[in-house]
Amino acid sequence: MSEGTVEGGGERPVTILAKNNGPFLVDGPFRLVDADGNEYDVPAGKKVNLCRCGASTRKPFCDGTHSRMGFEAAERAVRAAEAEGQTPSA
Numbered sequence: 001m002s003e004g005t006v007e008g009g010g011e012r013p014v015t016i017l018a019k020n021n022g023p024f025l026v027d028g029p030f031r032l033v034d035a036d037g038n039e040y041d042v043p044a045g046k047k048v049n050l051c052r053c054g055a056s057t058r059k060p061f062c063d064g065t066h067s068r069m070g071f072e073a074a075e076r077a078v079r080a081a082e083a084e085g086q087t088p089s090a
């Protein structure tokens with residue numbers, strides 16, 4: 001099985017985890033490029049923490065500064081119907 005594939009033959013989807021009060025943890029086969037299209041050196045198969053607080057000195061990567069500055073972000077994914085106060089139909 002080649003890297004990035006899962007049993008059954010499909011590509012493994014990229015998962016981006018919004019960590020509580022912290023970075024986005026990116027897991028899966030992906031390319032990370034800057035605004036000019038230049039690719040960052042990310043070892044294949046490695047999970048990467050991307051800064052979402054804006055304070056990292058190593059952007060786009062997290063350097064841990066979020067915890068020292070008290071960054072807060074613990075949102076949860078909410079379906080549109082729930083956000084509008086509607087009861088989801090069964």
Ligand code: FES
Nearest residue numbers: 051052053062066
């Ligand atoms: S999220 Fe960690 S330094 Fe910004």
